[in-house]
Amino acid sequence: MPAFVDTAKITVKSGKGGNGAVAFHREKYVAAGGPDGGDGGRGGDVILQVDPHMSTLMDFRYKRKYVAGNGMDGTGKRCSGKDGEDMVIKVPLGTVVRDAQSGQIIADMSNTEPFVLCRGGNGGWGNKHFATPTRQVPNFAKAGLPGQEREVILELKLLADVGLVGFPNVGKSTLLSVVSKARPKIADYHFTTLFPNLGVVYVDEGVSFVMADIPGIIEGASDGAGLGHDFLRHIDRCRLLIHIVDVSGREGRDPVEDFEAINTELEQYSPELAQRPMLVAGNKADIAEDRSLLEKLKVHVEAKGLTFFELSAATHQGVDALMRHAAGLLAQLPPITVYEPNYVPAPPELDTSGDVTIEKVDDVWMVDGPWLQRLMSNVNFNDIESRNWFDRVLRESGLFQRMEDMGVQDGDTVCLYNLEFEYQK
Structure with missing residues (x-):
């Protein structure tokens, strides 16, 4: 008789974005081809998908880590790198997904809609993005952003009336x-x-x-x-x-x-x-x-x-x-309970004491650093609270003060990986 397993703890990790390319168009009889480095591919997502033929979490007894594919680096001729392969994890209908640390519900897999558990990192921009009338030969590109990693608990709760x-x-x-x-x-x-x-x-x-x-x-x-x-x-x-x-x-x-x-x-x-x-x-x-x-x-x-x-x-x-x-x-009772997600991700603990490189290339301030990569991968730039948190971390790290000491002015363009913005004091 097969074993029945209805809880499992797994670690999931989405793919890293590929790096942008530094390349220049070279063609016979074309004197100024210009930059044509392609963008890096996006890292693969970790996706949960209900399998109606599964009835237990037995598959997770021995395999506990699931990793999506990394994006490929960009190349010349404006060719973008291939996106990383998604990791699709099959679960039984009725599986509740919880954050392992807080116990909060991330998702309730009570229908056939797939759920993206971890999003892959964005690919880095190639040097084609950085060409301007005053910077026609950008000799730089951006690295891809890391993927997300989290530990979750899968808990099967049968869907029965x-x-x-x-x-x-x-x-x-x-x-x-x-x-x-x-x-x-x-x-x-x-x-x-x-x-x-x-x-x-x-x-x-x-x-x-x-x-x-x-x-x-x-x-x-x-x-x-x-x-x-x-x-x-x-x-x-x-x-x-x-x-x-x-x-x-x-x-x-x-x-x-x-x-x-x-x-x-x-x-x-x-x-x-x-x-x-x-x-x-x-x-x-x-x-x-x-x-x-x-x-x-x-x-x-x-x-x-x-x-x-x-x-x-x-x-x-x-x-x-x-x-x-x-x-x-x-016929008179409410439908079967579907658990509403209540997971609120805590702001990641970032060590902002590491090295950050600040370099002015033509009219753009280029900023790079390992902890900046981790910061960027945890920011939702469509959400104002997330953007405010991003700004606060940069200010508290002393990054803006360093840039001001180096002469950055209001209206100057600042480039952090694949994000460009105008600096405002």
């Missing part, structure tokens, strides 16, 4: 096999089910829903006991819970105590989950040795305002009524 909960061996897998085409392993011993199973329940033409059989929860599951703790996350999205309770009395258990024990575990795991709409099914009623146990559970459940069903999944008794009632409730 209905979750079956209850102690081990109460008949959850049997019920799923009866109402859908799912074929979970079924046997008369505890913990037969080792991982969640999904099945589509067809009630009527045009009426269906997805149901998940969650491995048996036991007392202490919310604290890590048993298998249930590992799989409680898979009922987070369920709009409706069906609580299966064994009323046969064959194991000497009290159905009311079992019912309350599971509810306590749900409450301790997530108070919000414990408030989810719930139907209660007293299963194995056909072999009940003491009907008073069933009646006792029914009275207890209905006193809490919950609907109770007498059930025998093995003989199909009461199954149709339970499924139709569930479908009716689902």
